[in-house]
Amino acid sequence: MSAGTLAAPRQSGWAWLLPAIGLTLLLSALHLSTGARPTPLPVLFDALTTFDPADFDQRILLSLRLPRLCAALLSGAAIGLAGLLLQSLLRNPLAEPHILGFNAGASLAVVIATALPVALQPVGLARPLLAALGGALVFSAVFALSSAGRLGLTMAKLTFCGIALSALASALVSAILILDQETLEAVRFWLVGDLAGAAWREVNAALAPTALAASATLMIAPRLDAMALGDASATGLGVPVRTTRLIGLGAAALLSGVAVSTVGPIGFVGLIVPGLAFRLAGGRHLPALALSAIGGATLLVAADLVARSLIASHEIATGIMTALVGAPVFLAIVARRVK
Amino acid sequence: MTAGTKVVDEAILEAQALTAGYGANTVLHDVSLLVPEQRLTVLAGPNGSGKSTFLSLLSRVLKPTRGAVLLDGRAMVALPTRQIARSLGLLPQAPLVPEGISVYDLVSRGRYPHQGLLRQWSDADENAVEKALAATSLAPLAGRTVDSLSGGQRQRAFIAMTLAQETPVILLDEPTTFLDLRYQNEVMDLIGSLTHDHGRTVVAVLHDLNAALQYADRIVFLKAGRIHTVVEDLEACTEALIGDVFETAVTRLTHPVTGKPAFLTIPSGKAAAV
Numbered sequence: 213m214s215a216g217t218l219a220a221p222r223q224s225g226w227a228w229l230l231p232a233i234g235l236t237l238l239l240s241a242l243h244l245s246t247g248a249r250p251t252p253l254p255v256l257f258d259a260l261t262t263f264d265p266a267d268f269d270q271r272i273l274l275s276l277r278l279p280r281l282c283a284a285l286l287s288g289a290a291i292g293l294a295g296l297l298l299q300s301l302l303r304n305p306l307a308e309p310h311i312l313g314f315n316a317g318a319s320l321a322v323v324i325a326t327a328l329p330v331a332l333q334p335v336g337l338a339r340p341l342l343a344a345l346g347g348a349l350v351f352s353a354v355f356a357l358s359s360a361g362r363l364g365l366t367m368a369k370l371t372f373c374g375i376a377l378s379a380l381a382s383a384l385v386s387a388i389l390i391l392d393q394e395t396l397e398a399v400r401f402w403l404v405g406d407l408a409g410a411a412w413r414e415v416n417a418a419l420a421p422t423a424l425a426a427s428a429t430l431m432i433a434p435r436l437d438a439m440a441l442g443d444a445s446a447t448g449l450g451v452p453v454r455t456t457r458l459i460g461l462g463a464a465a466l467l468s469g470v471a472v473s474t475v476g477p478i479g480f481v482g483l484i485v486p487g488l489a490f491r492l493a494g495g496r497h498l499p500a501l502a503l504s505a506i507g508g509a510t511l512l513v514a515a516d517l518v519a520r521s522l523i524a525s526h527e528i529a530t531g532i533m534t535a536l537v538g539a540p541v542f543l544a545i546v547a548r549r550v551k
Numbered sequence: 552m553t554a555g556t557k558v559v560d561e562a563i564l565e566a567q568a569l570t571a572g573y574g575a576n577t578v579l580h581d582v583s584l585l586v587p588e589q590r591l592t593v594l595a596g597p598n599g600s601g602k603s604t605f606l607s608l609l610s611r612v613l614k615p616t617r618g619a620v621l622l623d624g625r626a627m628v629a630l631p632t633r634q635i636a637r638s639l640g641l642l643p644q645a646p647l648v649p650e651g652i653s654v655y656d657l658v659s660r661g662r663y664p665h666q667g668l669l670r671q672w673s674d675a676d677e678n679a680v681e682k683a684l685a686a687t688s689l690a691p692l693a694g695r696t697v698d699s700l701s702g703g704q705r706q707r708a709f710i711a712m713t714l715a716q717e718t719p720v721i722l723l724d725e726p727t728t729f730l731d732l733r734y735q736n737e738v739m740d741l742i743g744s745l746t747h748d749h750g751r752t753v754v755a756v757l758h759d760l761n762a763a764l765q766y767a768d769r770i771v772f773l774k775a776g777r778i779h780t781v782v783e784d785l786e787a788c789t790e791a792l793i794g795d796v797f798e799t800a801v802t803r804l805t806h807p808v809t810g811k812p813a814f815l816t817i818p819s820g821k822a823a824a825v
């Protein structure tokens with residue numbers, strides 16, 4: 213057999229990358245031009261090349277729609293990466309930031325911070341980091357609880373503990389909001405996952421932690437390929453398994469914290485996209501991670517587009533749209549994989 | 552019997568007074584062994600004798616509570632894990648098969664320790680993978696997915712991955728378990744050729760005593776977490792030795808084709824008659 217035919221299976225993982233990028237660009241353009249005041253695409257080019265502050269259309273684009281699009285792209289990519297990291301590191305197709313408690317923990321942290329006196333509220337970079345910390349704490353509890361007992365960590369135990377502790381954290385969020393009307397008003401839409409309030413401030417704060425977590429993820433991608441063969445095989449191949457798991461889970465916490473603090477706790481994107489991306493990439497992590505990030509961004513932009521245009525002049529929260537699509541996918545995976 | 556005291560000149564892997572266990576339960580007590588180069592060393596013994604634990608220690612998957620493992624004379628704990636992986640390959644008992652990956656992709660994952668963040672897929676990697684596929688007769692199946700292979704082919708694919716790692720030492724944990732006779736034979740032939748044709752040092756945990764006897768250069772019998780006997784000359788495998796190690800009555804035969812010893816168990820009702 214010649215080298216050419218052998219090399220073919222190695223490259224096939226990247227075949228879906230260009231179509232995925234094309235779809236993202238198409239949806240992004242559609243996202244920018246859709247709204248209460250439809251904007252033709254040439255206006256976008258003008259706004260980006262020769263910005264005219266007096267032009268009303270251009271101002272809408274740059275100060276309202278573009279930050280919203282960037283928030284969706286960034287958060288969607290972060291959720292896509294976090295979902296694939298969790299599914300690979302925990303070897304659990306149901307692993308996802310929303311189900312494992314990351315989102316509920318991050319929400320609780322953000323809501324507690326919002327309830328604080330204004331002077332103490334976290335600003336800028338502190339907000340996504342605080343959300344990441346909250347998510348990491350709740351997930352640590354989920355992990356510790358589901359590892360206890362004679363059977364150790366199983367797929368079902370991890371999933372159930374995640375759902376249970378997420379419910380607990382959500383109950384605490386509700387308790388705070390019932391007692392504190394002001395905080396409720398501030399986070400009401402954000403809590404179901406909403407992009408309407410996204411501004412440049414949130415996007416800018418999210419950039420550095422996302423870049424850090426994404427670089428860490430790319431760095432461990434080859435190790436994840438080895439770890440897919442089991443911990444013993446990975447050790448035999450020279451992968452520091454525990455360190456890698458720690459780096460990966462830390463990156464997942466950071467990524468979901470960023471997403472929650474930017475667009476709220478959006479569920480199911482991290483469940484639908486990574487599994488598909490992994491299969492399309494032929495089981496290799498580097499292309500799968502790239503596809504998962506692009507796919508997450510695309511799905512969130514699409515969900516936001518539908519949420520904005522389904523009922524004219526009303527907006528449905530984006531998180532509700534992803535849940536409508538995601539819940540059946542979750543049930544399908546449970547039916548197929550959990551015995 | 553002497554246990555691990557025989558001096559071997561070219562020991563590439565050495566266990567020094569290893570004690571290990573899981574939690575409070577000590578499974579291996581003070582075990583020392585020199586592994587000679589370019590030989591097939593088989594670890595044998597009854598269930599719970601500590602042979603798989605011993606292999607886990609040799610492959611650094613498990614950390615000993617006392618003692619040390621030396622690779623080429625250097626303590627393994629002091630070496631970077633990736634550097635160890637360039638000298639020592641491991642095929643664990645039940646490796647996972649990622650969904651949908653091809654045979655070629657699986658085998659190419661053996662190249663991990665030779666690659667770096669900046670050093671991408673090279674001709675050396677390509678050659679190693681092709682040689683490993685050829686040695687395991689898997690080249691025609693390179694494009695197939697691993698889940699579509701038979702049990703024997705799948706095990707050969709994992710051995711090919713370990714071969715592609717190009718390590719002088721290969722450790723195998725029960726590579727023939729769950730395989731039926733034909734595939735067992737296929738995999739044992741391949742393991743035999745790793746030492747004799749490819750010059751590798753192989754340490755394998757084998758459940759099947761008779762298979763071990765046909766292929767091994769050296770058998771280390773473990774019992775209750777200690778080395779019972781190290782056999783260099785298979786003629787030393789007597790009925791008394793095997794009966795004592797496995798605590799069951801056996802009768803010794805000579806394999807009519809290979810001329811090597813083989814053992815049959817004796818049903819307990821008939822043991823008195825022998």
